[in-house]
Amino acid sequence: MTQENTAMLKINNLQARVENGTPILKGIDLEVKPGEVHAIMGPNGSGKSTLCQVLGGRDGYEVTDGTVEYLGKDLFELEPEERAREGLLLGFQYPVEIPGVKNIYLLKEAYNAQRKHRGEPEADTFQFLKLVREKLQMMQMDESFLHRAVNVGFSGGEKKRNEILQMLVLEPKLALLDETDSGLDIDALKIVSEGVNKLRSPDRAIVLVTHYQRLLSHIEPDFVHVLSGGRIIKSGDKTLAQELERSGYQGIIEEAA
Amino acid sequence: MNAKALSQHYAEQVQQVRDGLPAELPEWLAGRRRGAAQRFADAGFPDPRQEEWKYTNVRPIATKPFATAQADAPVSEETIRALGFEGLDACRLVFVDGRFRGEISDLDGLPEGATVRSLSAMLGDDSARLEPLLGTLAHDRYSSFAAANMAFLSDGAVIVLGKGVRLERPVHLLLVGSAGSPATWNHPRVVVQAAEGSEVTIVEHYADLEGANGFTNTVTELRADAGAQIHHYLVQDHADSAYHIGSVFVQQRRDSRVTSHNVNLGGRLVRHDLNVDLTEPGAEIVLNGLFLVGGRQHVDTHTRVHHSSPHTSSREQYRGIGQGHGRGVFKGRVLVERGAQKTDAQQHSANLLLSPNAEIDTKPELEIYADDVKCAHGATVGQLDETSLYYLRSRGIDAEAARGMLVFAFADEVLERMELEPVRTSIERRLAARLPESGAMDVIG
Numbered sequence: 157m158t159q160e161n162t163a164m165l166k167i168n169n170l171q172a173r174v175e176n177g178t179p180i181l182k183g184i185d186l187e188v189k190p191g192e193v194h195a196i197m198g199p200n201g202s203g204k205s206t207l208c209q210v211l212g213g214r215d216g217y218e219v220t221d222g223t224v225e226y227l228g229k230d231l232f233e234l235e236p237e238e239r240a241r242e243g244l245l246l247g248f249q250y251p252v253e254i255p256g257v258k259n260i261y262l263l264k265e266a267y268n269a270q271r272k273h274r275g276e277p278e279a280d281t282f283q284f285l286k287l288v289r290e291k292l293q294m295m296q297m298d299e300s301f302l303h304r305a306v307n308v309g310f311s312g313g314e315k316k317r318n319e320i321l322q323m324l325v326l327e328p329k330l331a332l333l334d335e336t337d338s339g340l341d342i343d344a345l346k347i348v349s350e351g352v353n354k355l356r357s358p359d360r361a362i363v364l365v366t367h368y369q370r371l372l373s374h375i376e377p378d379f380v381h382v383l384s385g386g387r388i389i390k391s392g393d394k395t396l397a398q399e400l401e402r403s404g405y406q407g408i409i410e411e412a413a
Numbered sequence: 414m415n416a417k418a419l420s421q422h423y424a425e426q427v428q429q430v431r432d433g434l435p436a437e438l439p440e441w442l443a444g445r446r447r448g449a450a451q452r453f454a455d456a457g458f459p460d461p462r463q464e465e466w467k468y469t470n471v472r473p474i475a476t477k478p479f480a481t482a483q484a485d486a487p488v489s490e491e492t493i494r495a496l497g498f499e500g501l502d503a504c505r506l507v508f509v510d511g512r513f514r515g516e517i518s519d520l521d522g523l524p525e526g527a528t529v530r531s532l533s534a535m536l537g538d539d540s541a542r543l544e545p546l547l548g549t550l551a552h553d554r555y556s557s558f559a560a561a562n563m564a565f566l567s568d569g570a571v572i573v574l575g576k577g578v579r580l581e582r583p584v585h586l587l588l589v590g591s592a593g594s595p596a597t598w599n600h601p602r603v604v605v606q607a608a609e610g611s612e613v614t615i616v617e618h619y620a621d622l623e624g625a626n627g628f629t630n631t632v633t634e635l636r637a638d639a640g641a642q643i644h645h646y647l648v649q650d651h652a653d654s655a656y657h658i659g660s661v662f663v664q665q666r667r668d669s670r671v672t673s674h675n676v677n678l679g680g681r682l683v684r685h686d687l688n689v690d691l692t693e694p695g696a697e698i699v700l701n702g703l704f705l706v707g708g709r710q711h712v713d714t715h716t717r718v719h720h721s722s723p724h725t726s727s728r729e730q731y732r733g734i735g736q737g738h739g740r741g742v743f744k745g746r747v748l749v750e751r752g753a754q755k756t757d758a759q760q761h762s763a764n765l766l767l768s769p770n771a772e773i774d775t776k777p778e779l780e781i782y783a784d785d786v787k788c789a790h791g792a793t794v795g796q797l798d799e800t801s802l803y804y805l806r807s808r809g810i811d812a813e814a815a816r817g818m819l820v821f822a823f824a825d826e827v828l829e830r831m832e833l834e835p836v837r838t839s840i841e842r843r844l845a846a847r848l849p850e851s852g853a854m855d856v857i858g
Contacts, residue, residue: 212807215799240809252804256822265818266808273809305822322808 162228163187164330164361165244169222171386172210179220180206182386188330191358195372195397196365198383199405204365205249207383208334212246213239226330240266241273243329245322247336251315253307259318260302263288263325270326291324295351313344320351331355331362337371349374369401384409419457422478427454430564439540442547449553449563456557465556468742468774469684469713474656479598479628482567484512486591486622493517496589496620500835503585503616504529510591510627511567511599522582526575529584532602535571543571546604550634550662556686558658562600562632569602574611574641583614583644583833588631590655592624603633607641607669614644616836621652621679628656635662637669639693644672646836650843651679653708660686665725668695674831675714677704678843683712691718691725702731703827705847706739706771713742718758720749723783726757732827733764734820735771736848743775747790751782760790765797765823767816820848 165188172181180203188194198204210217211224213236224231226244234242254262268278279287292299295317307315316336323331333352337345352375355362364371372380372394380396381388384405389412390396400408419427430450434443458475459466488509497505505519506529513531523529528542535543553560570586588601607613619629629651637643643663651657657680663671677683689698704712718727733741741764749756764773777790797819805815824844831837 212803214803214807235812236803236806237809237811237815240807246807248804248807252800254801254804254819254822256826257805257818261818262805262808262810265810265814269809269811269814326809 163189163225164227165363166225167222168224170207170210170219170224171221172206172217172219174206175216175218180386181210183222184386184388186381186388188361188363190329190361192379193356193362193364193375193377194379194381195377196363196381196383196388197367197369197397197400200367202383203386204367204383205334208246208249208332208365211244211332212236237269240326241270245326245328245331247319247323247331247333249335249338251307251319253305253310255305255308257306258303259306260288262306263302263322266322267325288325291321294324294354295321296347297321312339313341316340316344316348317351320348323355324351327360329360331360332365333363334365335367336364337366337368345371346374369397372397382408382412384412419454420476420478424454426481426565427451439536439544441544442536442540445548446564446566449548449560452553453557453560453564456560458557465715469682469711471658471682471684473682474628474658477596477628480593480595481565482510482512482593482597482599482627484510484567484599486510488514488517488589488622490517492622493587493589497585497587498616498618498835498839500838501583501585501616501833503583504580505585505587506531506570508568508586508588508601510593510597511588511601511629513568524578524580526578527580528571528573530571532566532569532571532604542573543604546571546573546606546634546636547602550636550664551632551660555660558630559632559660562602562630565598565600567599567601569604572603572605572613572615574607574613576608577610578608579612580614583616585616586618588617588619588629590619590621590625590627590629590651592622593627596626596628598628598630600630602631605633605635605643607637607643609638610640611638612642614646614833616646616648616833618646618648618650619657620650621655623652625652625655629659631657631659633659633661635664635671637663637665637671637696639667639669641669642671643669644832645674646831646833647673647675647685648836648840649677649680649683649685651683653679653710654681655679656681657683659684661688663687663689663698665689665691665693665696665698667693670697670699672699673701675700675702676828676840677712677714678840678847679710680712681710683710685714687714687716689716689718689727691720691722691727693722694724696722696725698727700727700729700731701827701830702743703733703824704741705734705736705824705844706741707735707737707847709738711740715744715746717746717748720747720753720756720758723752723754723756725753727759729760730827731762732824733762733773733775734767734824735764735773736767738768738770740771741773743773744778745776745790746778747780747788749781749783749786749788753783754785756783756786756788758786758788762792763823764794765820766794767797767820817845817848821845
């Protein structure tokens, strides 16, 4: 495999809008290689969430120009579930509550969908439970979480932990985390960050989309990009995040203008 | 009344009841049946111009000459097992086309003070006990169908519990319809009297042999005395070519508690009326319901909860799912009488439309004549939540399976209130089999 050297995700001049709305992404270029951790930072309204939704494949967004290649394939040719099975997993900013569907059931269905996709036999309940218990412990979640309906009645922190739990079970190739730090208190932030750090590996890439620098003091990125007005206006290493913390977005935006 | 005169076919059947009831029938019953036949003849079949039948046109029934069921279809133990609920340990009464079949029933192990018998057996040697119970909650005036049930009464089940008697095992009433040529109708009746402090679980279960095309016209009368508890499961799982109209009457006294689980999966044209009268303080009713209509099925449910005494409570939750060209109706009436203070009534109807050709009408009706009450109701008709669907897909679950999961989950929130595990599991399976690509099965098992 020569994957080490080639980009896993190649975004080229991506332009998108909410269907029939005004343009939000105005030409994004980004390359992500295996093993890398990228942070995309930007003020409110800069297009962070739109970028995540477009990459996730949510309905209601329109790509007007540009391309996205994921593992050498045209990402937009893939349905949302195909993207997930190919290892591109999106952690939601607002994880959805699904009454009546138990957490364990969602995890198992998702896990087996992926195995089936790879031509592997489905996991039996015993094996699967063993795996999930191990991951639960990492996220400091009680086993009772498994038998509760997905995110129903979960606190903000529990929802985010649940997103990372899914990541740990499904082991994506590319984890795309949309404001995973929002709404977390310090303790939950620490647990979530530790979970993300456990995901780090030489053949996995992580893209963190965040508003605040504080997440990055727990998860050290290799690259930091500043998104503003639908474009990446500046890229750098982790020191860029520290610079942002000092001078705020305004300083960087003015500098780039 | 707007109804048209009965067809010649039904007029002849009415005539037979008037002139030809068996001589051994107790006089009180012969009188009630003749009176009911007259009422049925006078009223005829209801018409959609009548408010109560606005959404349900029974013309397919009225114009079909259903013959009297011979009830001699051969049914084996094995068939009964296949139709029943796997793992349900119950006292079992089997009826085929409305007639009791002792040879495939199981009435062993009943405790002292409990009477669980077929109506025909009871009429044979103990009819005096039936006189105050049969047809006294369900008046012929109630509807043409209730009248027809009394007039043409085929058989039924009688459950009478003495003071403080608790039946550990549920009573499973399995009413099986067969394929007839010509198609037939039958009129079973279920009569339950739970004396003070007694408790019983009853599974009134309609299922069919393959190709069944008959019409089952049922009446159920439930009486819960002070502190008694009745758990009533009404499971309608007819063949899609069968017709079913059923009326349930519940009368509750002080501190009694009745739970009703009404599940409708099958049937071509189905109508249920549940009428509850909370007559003394502390009486409490829980009404759970679920219907699934697909193909060209039509399922209509009317519930009426009558708070006629202070300090009574009702909790009602009905859910409906429409697919194909299915048509569902839910009409829930809550009546709080003057003086029925401290009534606590909640009603909710939620419905899911999965096809552009399906239709569900839901109509809550609250009528409140007391001023110190807590009453709430809500009704929704909607589609699957797109955000939930996307969330599941974003985890690698394909769109069809995700849809199936969400629909199943919607229905299961009603089913999971059922305490009888084997019944619940079996219904979940049958439901899943009727839903498109429900990936829900492995988790249930």
